[in-house]
Amino acid sequence: LSARGTDSGKDINVTTSFSGRRTESIFLSADIRTWNDRVVIFRAGKLKAITLIEAWIQLCLLAVNGESAKGATIVCTDSMVKLSVPDSVSAEHWLSDLVLLVEDGLKKLIPLPIETAAAYTGAIFKGRASDSPDWRMKSAWHNFKGFGEYDSDPSWQHFFSAPEELFVARPEPLDPTPFNTDHFDCRFKQLAAWLFQPIRRAMLK
Numbered sequence: 490l491s492a493r494g495t496d497s498g499k500d501i502n503v504t505t506s507f508s509g510r511r512t513e514s515i516f517l518s519a520d521i522r523t524w525n526d527r528v529v530i531f532r533a534g535k536l537k538a539i540t541l542i543e544a545w546i547q548l549c550l551l552a553v554n555g556e557s558a559k560g561a562t563i564v565c566t567d568s569m570v571k572l573s574v575p576d577s578v579s580a581e582h583w584l585s586d587l588v589l590l591v592e593d594g595l596k597k598l599i600p601l602p603i604e605t606a607a608a609y610t611g612a613i614f615k616g617r618a619s620d621s622p623d624w625r626m627k628s629a630w631h632n633f634k635g636f637g638e639y640d641s642d643p644s645w646q647h648f649f650s651a652p653e654e655l656f657v658a659r660p661e662p663l664d665p666t667p668f669n670t671d672h673f674d675c676r677f678k679q680l681a682a683w684l685f686q687p688i689r690r691a692m693l694k
Contacts, residue, residue: 503550515588521547528561536565538607538685544572545688546587549580560693571693579668583687586665590680593663599680600655602645605629606681612689627652 501521521528528547532540544561551558552575561572575583593599607613608629609622630645630652649655655677660666664676665683673679 501551501556503554503556515585517550517584517588519547519550521551523551523558526557526559528558530561530563532563532565534566536563536568536570536613538603538613540565541570541572541607541612541688542603542684545575545691546584548572548574548691549584552577552580553584560691572688572691573693575687575691579687586683589663590665598648600649600658600677601680601684602630602655603684605645605652605655606677607685609678609681610685610689612685612692626655 501523503517503519503521523529528544528551530540530544540563544563548558548561555577558574560574563570563572590599590601604613605626609626611622611625656675658676660673660676660679664679666673666679667682667686673682
């Protein structure tokens with residue numbers, strides 16, 4: 490990777506503001522390290538959903554701020570994932586929805602365990618290629634070992650005794666919606682699609 494070069498890295502301070510779906514303005518600030526205009530993240534172990542989100546947030550912030558970026562590269566122990574850069578409008582909408590959802594999550598439980606959601610949407614591969622989304626979700630939730638060691642969301646099992654309970658809650662009026670998708674009757678499915686669909690589209694083969 491070109492990130493090994495001693496003079497190719499630079500720190501970018503990103504400070505941006507924009508209007509959210511509600512009336513108040515949203516202010517975000519971050520220091521983002523890039524190498525040759527690319528966000529590079531190294532992680533020991535398998536790829537996790539939180540790492541995908543970390544890389545995507547940085548790419549969205551760079552896009553909204555008009556900074557030059559070629560994409561992101563995530564290097565894990567057994568894999569490497571590359572993400573393309575979102576357009577500034579989509580990035581702003583996604584960040585705005587993320588901030589509002591986090592704010593709502595400080596007041597009430599949001600049914601969105603991210604490792605389980607990543608498995609359900611296929612953003613992170615769980616199980617076998619022939620497995621249905623529901624089965625991929627269950628394999629992540631229960632930490633099944635039949636197909637290998639998977640990451641799960643054990644803390645969420647204090648709130649939901651089984652993954653099927655995630656399907657009970659209906660979407661709320663201000664919930665973010667995924668781009669160009671059919672109507673959802675399940676809040677978990679809608680939020681999972683909103684969170685990971687743009688990341689999946691940005692994954693480079």
